[in-house]
Amino acid sequence: QKEVEQDPGPLSVPEGAIVSLNCTYSNSAFQYFMWYRQYSRKGPELLMYTYSSGNKEDGRFTAQVDKSSKYISLFIRDSQPSDSATYLCAMRGGFKTIFGAGTRLFVKA
Amino acid sequence: EAGVAQSPRYKIIEKRQSVAFWCNPISGHATLYWYQQILGQGPKLLIQFQNNGVVDDSQLPKDRFSAERLKGVDSTLKIQPAKLEDSAVYLCASSPNTPDDYGYTFGSGTRLTVV
Numbered sequence: 001q002k003e004v005e006q007d008p009g010p011l012s013v014p015e016g017a018i019v020s021l022n023c024t025y026s027n028s029a030f031q032y033f034m035w036y037r038q039y040s041r042k043g044p045e046l047l048m049y050t051y052s053s054g055n056k057e058d059g060r061f062t063a064q065v066d067k068s069s070k071y072i073s074l075f076i077r078d079s080q081p082s083d084s085a086t087y088l089c090a091m092r093g094g095f096k097t098i099f100g101a102g103t104r105l106f107v108k109a
Numbered sequence: 110e111a112g113v114a115q116s117p118r119y120k121i122i123e124k125r126q127s128v129a130f131w132c133n134p135i136s137g138h139a140t141l142y143w144y145q146q147i148l149g150q151g152p153k154l155l156i157q158f159q160n161n162g163v164v165d166d167s168q169l170p171k172d173r174f175s176a177e178r179l180k181g182v183d184s185t186l187k188i189q190p191a192k193l194e195d196s197a198v199y200l201c202a203s204s205p206n207t208p209d210d211y212g213y214t215f216g217s218g219t220r221l222t223v224v
Contacts, residue, residue, distance in 0.1 A: 008149065034212055043113070043200050043215030044152065088151055095164060097213075099151030 003027050006089055006100030015109050019076040021087050023100045026070065029093035033065050035074045036088040038102065044088055048074070079107045111135065113216035115201050121222045127189035130219045134182070134203030140164075141178055142213060143186050144200040152200055158184065159206065191223045 006023045013019055021035075032051055036044035048063045050056045050072075056063045062075040072091075076083055086102040114133040122128050134141050139160055144152035155174065157164040160181040169176070173192070178184040188195055198220050202213035 004151075006151075036212075041217070041220075043202070043217050045215065046212035049212055090151075095157070097154070099153075101149065101151045 001026055004089065004091055004098050004100045007103055008101050010104040010106055012106040012108060013079055015079060015081060015107055017079050017107070019079050019083070019105060019107075021074040021076075021089075021103050021105070023072050023089035023091075024070055025072070025091055025098075027091070027093060027098075028067075028070075030091040030098075032092040033063070033072050034090040034092070034097075035061075035063055036090060036099075038086045038088060040085075044099075047087075079105075081107050081109045083107050113201055113203055113214055115199075115216035115219055117219055118217065119220050119222075121224060122191055124193055124223050125190040127187065128191055128221065129185055129187045130199050130201075130221075132184045132186070132201030132216060134184070134201070135205075135214055137205065138203035138214075139181070139206040140204045141184050142202040142204075143176055143184070144202065144215075146198045146200055146218070148197070155186070155199075188221075191221075193223050196221055196223045 004025045034049040035047045038044040050063045050065045053067045060077045064073040088102040089100040141158045143155045146152045155169045156166040156176045158178040161178045176186045198218040200218045202215040204213045
């Protein structure tokens, strides 16, 4: 079993839709949970992070962590074509950060 | 603030040849990482430096990969000899190593194709 599982997609939605991206994990030692966005032929860029359980909102983006279920989510409201990218979840415990495989998202105009 | 610089952007080599990648992190960032990202997969850590010392190289294939960080700033990653399965994007990232440095800043990567 992989430490971090993420559905690779692709996920295709119309402009304006609410997008839900998810990851599950198996290591209880993870304390920090991040979401990165990666455009084609670019390096990942940090979108959001959350420490332990709870929600965090930043503009159109909301990150949720449920440590009891070992499940994290990223919601994108009013999705735009510019949101089309690969979204990577990442989790950190101590010095160790593990990335998910990424979900490819396409937002159609 | 200048980002993480990497070169070259692309490299095509034949198997068994050698190749080197260069990274210049964000000024003042103590921690530097090299990741390998194979197509369709998430980044996998190869090596982590704290200043010019190695913190974690447990997933670095040491029989063919080597890395160094001179004077705690720039870093080079070398592969010798290359194999077909080394075809990937090699990402460099840095972080400031402060108590809240939960995220990294990545460079655009070097795309390596081994033929």
